[in-house]
Amino acid sequence: MRQDWFDHARFGMFVHFGLYSAAARHEWVQNRERLTDAEYRTYFDHFDPDLFDARAIARRAKETGMGYVVLTTKHHDGFCLWDSALTDFTSATAVSRDLVREFVDAMRGEGLKVGLYHSLIDWHHPDFTIDWNHPRRDDPDAAALNAGRDMSRYRDHLHGQIRELLTGYGDIDYLFFDFTYPEEKQGGLGKGPQDWDAEALLAMCRELQPGMLVNDRLGIPADFVTPEQYQPTSPLMRDGRPVVWEACQTLNGSWGYDRDNTDQKSAQLLVQMLVDSVSMDGNMLLNIGPDGRGAVVPRDAATLSEIGEWMRLHRGSVVGAGHAPFTPPRExxxxxxxxxxxxxxxxxxxxxxxxxxxxxxxxxxxxxxxxxxxxxxxxxxxxxxxxxxxxxxxxxxxxxxxxxxxxxxxxxxxxxxxxxx
Structure with missing residues (x-):
């Protein structure tokens, strides 16, 4: 019953932080702007998370009524927030800080469940083949660049990094893989479960962290499904049985810090989305994107404070709650x-x-x-x-x-x- 704590908590925080936070133009900035490694390198050279305070984030999550927090250990750009022995493209190399270690210790200190996000994609790795989702997809020499790349070597790298995360930080409660995209676009295929050797990767997760929840984005069934940026309209079922699920939502449509995006959801709308999820036996994972220095953005902090005050008074209607077998009124x-x-x-x-x-x-x-x-x-x-x-x-x-x-x-x-x- 590894998901018992998850079903009880109902509300979690997602934290997207990385080199893209300093770019401040969405976490997909390298992809959207077709940036080469050399062009993207400037954000590594000037990475300065002097205001990233994992303990403050943990306290804020707890004050908001959340029971777990999930940190991006590595996003699609390949930059790692821990001291990986398999690459020097890390926070440890850039600023001599293992931000994953700081995060894990802080969450445990506040009694919160520890969640890690890890991208299956790695645009920085020299063996990750260029596909329709890659920043270099439109390069005239993309085919030539692919000629020497070997996904089997990348799979070894991917599995090795997951092993580092699952053996170096004690018990991990939750792992969010992201993402599988096997469909064909622009005349080529994306990447499916076989590209990650998903079965072996999930088996390793079970071996190293048997109590850990794993999401569905390896492209094979796992413990829970993750609808993103939309709300289901009824409890999720498969073959007549309920499915454990979590709606992943943003404050403004962007996961990473996007300075000029002011399309902020109100606290009222977010609370409605939260209770809507719980009413259908689901969770909500609400994202924050710290700024380039690692600080929680004031507009996000204000919204979280409003939600936290509501949760202080109404926690019992969310935490430990779920679907009710009654027809609600129209209101x-x-x-x-x-x-x-x-x-x-x-x-x-x-x-x-x-x-x-x-x-x-x-x-x-x-x-x-x-x-x-x-x-x-x-x-x-x-x-x-x-x-x-x-x-x-x-x-x-x-x-x-x-x-x-x-x-x-x-x-x-x-x-x-x-x-x-």
């Missing part, structure tokens, strides 16, 4: 934790909210934000309603009476104690 979504049913009101109704099928099943109702009691009633559909009495509700409907003024929180939540009948 919101349900989550459930034991005998507590939580109604997250995406829209604030006038005076009443009507809950189908819950008459006789609720012993107490309150606003979770301040613990204030809410009156409930059950209307009799056989009696003619007066012009001031709720009417038109199906038999078995429970009506919760609400104040006219919406609570001053990011998202109001009603906690209902179920009778068990």
């Amino acid at each position: 919101g979504v349900y989550t459930q934790r034991g005998d507590r049913l939580y109604l997250h009101l995406l829209a604030w109704p006038l005076g009443f909210v009507h809950l189908p099928g819950l008459a006789g099943k609720v012993s107490y109702a309150r606003l979770l934000s301040d613990g204030s009691w809410l009156r409930t009633s059950v209307s009799d559909p056989d009696q003619r309603a007066s012009h001031m009495t709720p009417a038109g509700e199906a038999e078995g409907t429970l009506t919760v009476h609400l104040p006219v003024r919406r609570p001053d929180v990011v998202l109001p939540v009603i906690e209902l104690v179920l009778t068990g009948e």
Whole structure:
């Protein structure tokens, strides 16, 4: 049951940090701008994460209500945040710091689960073949550059680096591989499971870290699936069985620091996305992209603070909660934790909210934000309603009476104690 902690936590933080953070133009800047290794080298030569504080990130994650944090050990550009013996393209070479070590120690210090991200792609490695996803794909001499490249040597490198990460830092709780793209574009194939020797790579993960969760992006089934930048509309199922899943979301559409991207999601929208995920038995992994010096960007910090204040009051509706077997009203979504049913009101109704099928099943109702009691009633559909009495509700409907003024929180939540009948 390696995913028990994962199902309980429900909310995690993604941290994308690397050379692209100083470029400040999206983590795919090398790909988008077709930069050569020499052109990209300037970010390595000037890498200066003097404000990267793993302990501060851990505290912020915990204050935001998150139970785990995932760090990019290496993104597609091949730059490693640990002291790898297999390359000198690392933070240890650039600034004499093993940022993975700092991260792992900080997360454990705050009691958070430790997650590592590792790209299967490596545009820096001399044996990683140029394909339609590579920054050099449009070079006139791309074919000639590929002539001496050998993916078997790259596979050895990839497996060797994963072995370093899974043997050098104690217990790792979560590993996020990224990503497999076997489809054909621009007259050539991408890379599939065979390019990574995915079966052997997953087997090594199981051998070295048997309690670790592994995502699905090796291109073969693993422990959980990772919808990215969209929200599912129902619990995920495969062959009639529920699938463990996690929605990966950004604050502004970019994973790495993108200085001029101000398309920031509001705290309210992000909380709605979080509870929407939990209502379908899913998790949400929310990303931050520290700036070129490693600091959490002020606009991101402000949003996380808002979410953290909401989580302080409403944590029980998310952590340890999941899908509820009741049809929610049109105004919101349900989550459930034991005998507590939580109604997250995406829209604030006038005076009443009507809950189908819950008459006789609720012993107490309150606003979770301040613990204030809410009156409930059950209307009799056989009696003619007066012009001031709720009417038109199906038999078995429970009506919760609400104040006219919406609570001053990011998202109001009603906690209902179920009778068990």
